[in-house]
Amino acid sequence: MVETKREPKTEKVEAVQAFYDRVQHAKSVVVTGYSGLTVEEVTQLRAQLFHAKVEYLVVKNNLARIALNKFNITVLDDLLVGPTAIALAMEDAVAPARVLSKFAKDHDKLSLKGGWLDGRLITDKDIKALANLPSKEVLLAKMLGSMQSPVTGIVRVLAGPVNKLVYALDAVAKAKAKAA
Numbered sequence: 318m319v320e321t322k323r324e325p326k327t328e329k330v331e332a333v334q335a336f337y338d339r340v341q342h343a344k345s346v347v348v349t350g351y352s353g354l355t356v357e358e359v360t361q362l363r364a365q366l367f368h369a370k371v372e373y374l375v376v377k378n379n380l381a382r383i384a385l386n387k388f389n390i391t392v393l394d395d396l397l398v399g400p401t402a403i404a405l406a407m408e409d410a411v412a413p414a415r416v417l418s419k420f421a422k423d424h425d426k427l428s429l430k431g432g433w434l435d436g437r438l439i440t441d442k443d444i445k446a447l448a449n450l451p452s453k454e455v456l457l458a459k460m461l462g463s464m465q466s467p468v469t470g471i472v473r474v475l476a477g478p479v480n481k482l483v484y485a486l487d488a489v490a491k492a493k494a495k496a497a
Contacts (some may be wrong), residue, residue: 332432336376337384346433348396348403351428369412372405392438396430411447418448452475453488
């Protein structure tokens with residue numbers, strides 16, 4: 318008997334393609350388990366993620382696996398077990414780690430399973446470490462400050478002799494004014 322391979326349903330093909338399109342534009346992916354969270358808690362989490370420009374999707378594990386494998390992300394296959402939701406960072410790669418870690422501290426039912434960043438698997442510990450990093454703006458400000466300080470020091474050193482000359486001339490002018 319010859320087995321015939323059944324064609325996947327159109328809805329599933331479209332769901333895989335839609336998820337694939339989102340993953341393709343994501344800077345990072347974080348996989349979470351949400352079993353036990355109330356609808357209100359999930360709504361709060363979605364609102365926080367929305368403000369951080371992070372998409373939070375509940376996707377069937379098999380469909381997510383197919384879409385991620387299409388994008389050559391196979392390292393997440395082991396994480397796609399049980400009730401799974403996936404956070405996709407569209408702008409700031411660290412944003413989902415920050416929001417999800419903070420939320421997980423207050424809601425122990427949310428579990429951070431792991432994720433994908435720069436082509437490699439990240440663990441739940443990595444996600445928590447990423448969450449503790451300063452924001453991009455803070456890091457840029459620190460870098461600019463450290464780049465600016467040597468230039469400021471050079472300007473002060475070069476201005477030193479000119480300032481001494483000005484003070485000396487001022488002292489001479491005051492001395493002549495007193496003598497006159």
